[in-house]
Amino acid sequence: MRKIAVLTSGGDAPGLNACIRAVVRAGHYYNLQVVGVKRGFKGLIEKEFIPLKPRDVSQIINRGGTFLLSAREDRFRQYEYRKKAVENLRKEGIDALFVIGGNGSFQGANLLVKEFDFPVIGIPKTIDNDTYGTEYTIGFDTAVNNAVDAIDKIRDTSVSHERVFVVEVMGRKSGFIALAAGIASGADVTLIPEYPFPMHAIIDSILQARKRGKRFSIVVVAEGVASGKEIAEILSQKLKPYDFGGVRYSVLGYIQRGGTPTVYDRIIASRFGVFAVEEYINGKKNIMIALENGKVVSKPLEISFGRVKKPDLSDFELNNILTL
Ligand code: F6P
Secondary structure (H helix, E strand, C coil): CCEEEEEECCCCCCCHHHHHHHHHHHHHHCCCEEEEECCHHHHHHCCCEEECCHHHHCCCCCCCCCCCCCCCCHHHHCHHHHHHHHHHHHHCCCCEEEEEECHHHHHHHHHHHHHHCCCEEEEEECCCCCCCCCCCCECHHHHHHHHHHHHHHHHHHHHHCCCEEEEEECCCCCCHHHHHHHHHHCCCEEEECCECCCHHHHHHHHHHHHHCCCCCEEEEEECCCCCHHHHHHHHHHHCCCCCCCCEEEEECHHHHHCCCCCHHHHHHHHHHHHHHHHHHHCCCCCEEEEEECCEEEEEEHHHHCCCCCCCCHHHHHHHHHHCC
16 A cells, blocks of 8 residues: 655645645545654654544644644755655655645755655645746635735724725735735735835825825735835825825734635645645656646646746736726
């Protein structure tokens, strides 16, 4: 009987548990033994393996975070620790490693392929949705829903006090969350790293809205552009001469990354997990699972390395049209 191992690595994302569950149950469905690795690559080095049976993953589809725990493991950058990891996997009789992770985790996993010819299958997750090669990464939908839920609440104060509100959302290098949250919450200005927007244009846009009779404004900024605090300070300075109820900012932070996964995330996580196991059963290895034109497919693991996935420019423009 072949044996596979599954781990979650990097920042947690809602839907990880649903994906682990899918890998475990599909594995058993196809007569594989399944082992869970705790704490990502750290657990590979420290041999934290636990057998996983279908019942071990019951009642987790609706839970955020990852019950296998996650970590960012710097030691994995060193050859000697990767060697140790593979030795541990082989000693345990494991034939392939399923890594539910983002770009960084895929690059680490790929070294196991290159250096030790150890089979790896990547399943993409990150709330940032910025993994090249796939239209979607597990966790994004929940993160955007969390952000929109918060912005809807902030809007109440913004309207009541006729204030400008700057809301900082996550997205270390990318603006997918900001753009989607901006469109869905009806933000007046959305700032993302991929399509820079000069400060004077932001001010102009807020003042124009005032002229059209709008008494409040919401600016959504991706953390990769600047901090909400910085933007709010500049706006506060520049808007002083005008009759505004003031400028405030809120940093949404980690609330975006937690909580019950949305239906979409549960379904995608389930589809990705089952498909990953089926691809392995069909002899594929060293691949990543991806969503392409709405279909679940697999691609070479290396496809995402060194390439930048950008949001649609048309979505950015859409936002500008809708603020009229
Ligand atoms: O990559 C997902 C993400 O949540 C980013 O949006 C954020 O900048 C980063 O992780 C924070 O990571 P950490 O868990 O290391 O604070």
